[in-house]
Amino acid sequence: MSLDVASIRKDFPVLHRLINDKPLVYLDSANTSQKPQVVIDALANFMSHGYAPINRSAYQLAAEATDLFEGTRTALAKFINAPKAHEVIFTKNATEALNLVILSWGRANMKAGDTVLLTHMEHHANIVPWHMLVAERGIQLRWIPLTSDGQLDLTNLDSLLQGVKVFSFTAMSNVLGTINPVQQLCAAAHKAGALAIVDACQSVPHQPTDVQAWDADFVTFSSHKMCGPSGVGVLWGREALLEALPPFLGGGNMIADVRLDGFTTAELPAKFEAGTPAIAEVIALGAAVKYLENLGMANVRRHEIEMSTYVLNSLTERFGDDITIHGPTNPELRGATFSFAFRGIHPHDLSQVLDQSNVCVRAGHHCAKPLMRILGANATARASFYLYNTQQEADMLADALDSASDIF
Amino acid sequence: MAGLEDLYREIILDHYRTPRNRGELDAPAVSAEGHNPLCGDEIRIFVDVQDGIVTDVRFNGSGCSISQSSASMMTSAIKGKPVDQVKAIVKKFKSMMTVDEDESPVDESLNLGDLEALQGVVKFPVRIKCATLGWNTLLDALTTAGQ
DSSP states (O other), X not given: OOOOHHHHHHTOXXXXXXXXXXXXXXXXXXXXXXXXXXXXXXXXXXXXXXXXXXXXXXXXXXXXXXXXXXXXXXXXXXXTTOSOGGXXXXXXXXXXXXXXXXXXXXXXXXXXXXXXXXXXXXXXXGXXXXXHHHHHHOXXXXXXXXXXXXOBOOTTHHHHTTTEEEEEEESBOTTTOBXXXXXXXXXXXXXXXXXXXXXXXXXXXXXXOOHHHHTOSEEEEESGGGTSOSSOEEEEEOHHHHHHSOOSXXXXXXXXXXXXXXXXXXXXXXXXXXXXXXXXXXXXXXXXXXXXXXXXXXXXXXXXXXXXXHHHHHHHHHHGGGEEEOSOSSGGGBOSEEEEEETTBOHHHHHHHHHTTXXXXXEEOTTOHHHHHHHTOSOXXXXXXXXXXXXXXXXXXXXXXXXXXXXX | OOOXXXXXXXXXXXXXXXXXXXXXXXXXXXXXXXXXXXXXXXXXXXXXXXXXXXXXXXXXXXXOHHHHHHHXXXXXXXXXXXXXXXXHHHHHHHHHTTOOOSOSOOOTTOOOGXXXXXXXXXXXXXXXXXXXXXXXXXXXXXXXXXO
């Protein structure tokens, strides 16, 4: 079923805002997504009528808040097909979720000379914590290179995986849009005896997720890219691995007992949820999950394949060699996130000119500087489309690009 | 609303298209490198200081029109000037960009000349960091030169 985008757009109040009497063309959802009214209402309703602490008070208001909070956990588990709800851990953001699993697992299991396999298309959040372990433990990093159209070059995957303890990779590139074969990569990791960590930040909002079909060990993603509020990240892990994983942050909520000479940890998921979480935001994330489920993630994916097809065809037809779009040319192999170079105009200048038409794109290195160096650029402009974007907006992007040529 | 004509003045685009003093200097000149972590712009400033005078200055790197033209205009403004005067120009420029942090007075009598064209950048706060990248890097280079 195709998405009824006209009707979806009515659900997002900000999309009706005029800036300087012109409509907003929001093409920065790979950065952060806009919020539907149901999410805004969930946040406001809880703040207005239901706000209370969770997990620690007996009164009805607190019990209701705890139920709503745990309801999101249960809904998320179903959304990603996790076997058990307590395998879903809430963090501050996806970056913290990655830091939790990388640093906690790495410190407990890695020593000097141990090797981690990463890819050239990783976000800094899946690079810098490993660099920290390089400094702390003397581990080594190995990298999967890219093909010319921005896919992982898996020619030597098996030899690259030899002796590797962890294979940590993105499910979908935030720069190239490339969708990686997660299931195949997890299988290869396990065959080599390595742990498989999947950064699914760009993937979960845009296509169906099944962590069991992937056969991943840990998966991380964020609320704010999937129509939920900012301030919430998610770590999913296999129960046995989470049980064995040492806690990351210490404090309230994550303990079973604290004595003058030590502590014992709480059961999952509390063990990894120290301190007061983003209560209202987690509850509103539950509304976002429900919203996405009602649309159907397979339909969202189909819409984005259609968008990708249209964007790739229309921009290359109109601008020919004046535009270089990075990443796969086959819409089936990519999400609707397009980094591009246009007529030699610096991305910062380009985004400034596009802003005159309220076309919101990101310019910069997209927190993927190693990849930028490989692309031979300090920065790119990036237009990213989501479930509320239209072909007409892709045309508005193209018109705005044309106007940039008048200045530079 | 601030229009693009406030930002992309002709003199700025001229320095962007035809940068002055682009290149490198050999020792005894020294250099410093600056990054704008938000956008990935990179710049390297080379200075040759002899007897308290900036006898030569060059820049290279890559970045947007604002960072590159600002660096180009900066090199034209400071070349051949005594270090004290160069620092006063830097201070006045950063004050114009609303990012002068120390308390000492700005020399209001200094004429920034073509650099005044960059005043429009202030209306685009995100771009102030682009305009000041070369200038902060120059200060680092002067520090390296023992100034």
